[in-house]
Amino acid sequence: MSYEIRNVNGAAVVALNGDVDLQTSPVVRQKLLESLEGNTKVVVDLSAVNYIDSSGVASLVEAFQVSRKKGASFALASVSSAAMRVLSLARLDKVFTIHPSVEAATAAQS
Amino acid sequence: MPKQAANSSAAEKPPETPPAQPDVHAGHDGERHTGRGVRDHLGLLAEMTREFTASSDYKTIVQSALARITTYMGAEAASLFLLSDSGEALVCSACYGPVDITGLNISANTGVVGRAVGMREGALVRDVAEREDFGAAVDAKTGFTTRSLLVAPLVIGSDCLGAIEVINRIGGDGLFDAEDLMLLETLAGAAALAISNFRLTHKIVQQERNQHELELAAEIQRNLLPQPTSRDFPLHGINIPARSVSGDFYDILPLPDGRIWFNVGDVSGKGMNAALLMAKTSSLFRCLAKSAEDPGQLLNAINNELCETNFHGMFVTMVGGLFHPGTGVLRLTNAGHEPPLHFDLRTERFISIPADAPPLGIAQDIAGPDGFPVTEIYLAGGMLYVFTDGLTEATTFGGGMLGIDGVRALIRDHAEEAPDLRLKSIAGAVKLPGQSLRDDLTLLVVEDMGIAPVGAKPPIDNKLSVEDGQIMRIRVPARPDRLKLIRSATEQASKYCDASESWTFDLKMAVDEACQNIVRHAYGNKAEGDIMIDYTREGDVLTVDIMDFAEPVDPDTIKPRNLSEVRPGGLGVHLIKSVCDDARFVPPPPGVGNLFKLTKRLPNKVS
Structure with missing residues (x-):
């Protein structure tokens, strides 16, 4: 798995690429929490995620909870079908704010 | 005056x-x-x-x-x-x-x-x-x-x-x-x-006092019987005393390695003296079984202990055995007891296992150096019924004695019921509610649940060889960095079955989550053991046997979490259960710590 963090319209956009599993989710968790420390708007781009397991989902949930405590904005964007399958099985597709694209997400946050 | x-x-x-x-x-x-x-x-x-x-x-x-x-x-x-x-x-x-x-x-x-x-x-x-x-x-x-x-x-x-x-x-x-x-x-x-x-009046007071003592004794005796086992456990038993105290008993004693000791016994005579001998014998069994290796030696040891105490000509008949749920093989010794019945599901026939040792408590040191004779039975998905003569000699509602043919008919009639209910049904066929029995009645069943009853195969030799019908077996160290390999293997196994992309994804996720649990919980993140996975296709069902070599886990501690609560972690079991037709721990083969079996039906081909 690889990741890329860039700033779009004042939001930190964390793009994940590859498999988010037990091996890689600790890194994802760390990067999401770091982004929330320095930003009030965070978007996670899941378009290139081939696979995400329960530990990866747990990292997303934790970041979501931290953002709510901080009053920050946290959204998922461009969720791949693989990631969406897991999110919907976990019934989290109604919990997260999900946008069809990163642009739509940053536009909605501004 | x-x-x-x-x-x-x-x-x-x-x-x-x-x-x-x-x-x-x-x-x-x-x-x-x-x-x-x-x-x-x-x-x-x-x-x-x-x-x-x-x-x-x-x-x-x-x-x-x-x-x-x-x-x-x-x-x-x-x-x-x-x-x-x-x-x-x-x-x-x-x-x-x-x-x-x-x-x-x-x-x-x-x-x-x-x-x-x-x-x-x-x-x-x-x-x-x-x-x-x-x-x-x-x-x-x-x-x-x-x-x-x-x-x-x-x-x-x-x-x-x-x-x-x-x-x-x-x-x-x-x-x-x-x-x-x-x-x-x-x-x-x-x-x-x-x-x-x-x-x-004096006589009545004395009788009431005796009755009270009997009730206390009966309560202690009930406590000597094992707790009811859960429905997915392979052994179940039932004991119905004819009077308040019983001369019958049974026991189920699981060992840490997964094997299970069991017995059914019947003390000659009834009443308080029979109850005391029952208490002694069942305690001896429980105590000596923990260090025994074989039923022949165990029953021999119990016999010698009983002979050291004079019970005025009373004796005990007993079937004692050791069942291995992983292989479906059990070994038993019949010491003068009513022959147990092996119900072979493949042929729907009964095989009777007669006594080849005398009852316990009669003569000391009568067995050879290997103890009493032992019979080894491969249940092959079938069942073994052990009972006391309180069942065979019970009076049916028609008035006659049930007999061994009646017992066989009852076992066949209730074969489809869950084991605990089945035992109640069989006992209920000879005991009306509120009526007491002529003799104590005890019935125990050993079920081989590890192997499918249809087309049962001979015992798998330590699961070390790849069976026919198996797609493949992989064995990898239980480490987070190997999960990707396991996902990849699972994908290949699924593709081998011509499964769709989404079907493959779900199976991959279920196997991954199960392996993740092994890495995190069974081995406690210590990366000290392996994960072994068998992919087997039978008809339109793909079975994935996920094995580890860690200490056995208690399946009750692994449950899907309540999803209404949004929090990290605990999702894995829910994900597995959501996408599989069946997912459960089953008794593992020898040498394997835990066996988690996933079953997923392949979708009908869409042209």
Whole structure:
């Protein structure tokens, strides 16, 4: 798995690429929490995620909870079908704010 | 009380209130009886009856009754003789008068009292001086001089409990007459009734005490039986005592390595002594099984222990066995017990396993160095039923004995039911609710659940070889960085079955989550062991056997979490259960710590 963090319209956009599993989710968790420390708007781009397991989902949930405590904005964007399958099985597709694209997400946050 | 005053008071008072202490010392016989009529007698009777029913102290009441009778009849002394248990002697259990003869023992066949008891008839010896046959031995011992004597037997129905003897009238000529005897006989009737009531009450109290002790014993005995097992456990048992305590027992004892000891036993005889021998035998089994390797040696050890204690010719029949759920193989020893039945599901036939060892507790050191003979059975998805003769010899509702054919029919009839319910159904076929059985009934079933009953195969040799029908087996270290390999293998196995992309994704996720649990929980993130996975296709079902070599985990601790709660972690089991047709821990083969079996039906091909 690889990741890329860039700033779009004042939001930190964390793009994940590859498999988010037990091996890689600790890194994802760390990067999401770091982004929330320095930003009030965070978007996670899941378009290139081939696979995400329960530990990866747990990292997303934790970041979501931290953002709510901080009053920050946290959204998922461009969720791949693989990631969406897991999110919907976990019934989290109604919990997260999900946008069809990163642009739509940053536009909605501004 | 002064005689005259008492007499005048009796005359003055209204007749319905008789004097409490009627005086009998009237001047002469004629006056004595005319001055004290039926009402006075009834008064005394009423008074005595009241006393008999008011107190529970037997001795005090008898003593007081004798005092009343003595005073009322104007006598010098009175004594109560009761027949001994053997009926050969009469023993003075209470007396009133100047000399205490309590405890005096006289022959039940001779003398005035003995004859009265034997004939069930009152006796009057008006003047002892006129009777040559009067035995003066008692007088000689006590220094008392008997001049006149009345004896009335204590008769209840056809039984005689003993007699009341009244001695010497005070005043006048000092002699009794026939009317005195009639009066004494009436009073003796009331006394006999009272004594009989006391004895009955005492007996009931004693019986209630015994019943209470029996109930306590029964409760302790129930605690010696194992707790009911959960429905997916391979062994189940039921015990229904005929009385409050049972001579039957059974036990189920899982070992840490997954193997399970079991037994069904029947103590010869019933009641408390059988219950005590049952307690000893079941304790020995539980204790010795923990260190035993084989049922033949275990039952031999129990036999030798039992023989060291003398149980007065009682013995125990027992089937003891060790079942290995992972292989479906069990080894058992039948020591003089009703033959267990192996129900072979492939052929739907029964195989009976007769006793090839004698019952336990009869002869010490009769087995060879290897212990009692052992029978090894491969259940092949079938079941083994072990029961006591309380089942085969039970009376059916039709009236006949159930017999072994009846047992087989019941097992077939209820084969589809869950095991715990099945045992209840079988027992229920011979026991109506609220009715007690003739004999204790115990029934135990061992089920081979690890191997599918349809097309059952021979035991898998340690799961080390790849079976026919298997797609592949992988074995990788249980580390997070190997999960990707496992996902990749799972994808390949799924593609091998021509499954769709989404079907493949779901299976991959389920296997990944299961392996993740092994890495994190079974091995505790220590990366100290391997994960071994078998992918097998049978028809349109893909089975994934995920094995680890860690300590067995308690499946109850692994449950899907409540999804209404949004929090990180705990999702894995939910994801697995959501996408698989079945996912559960099953008994692992030897050498394997845990076996988690995923089953997922392949979708119908869409053209």
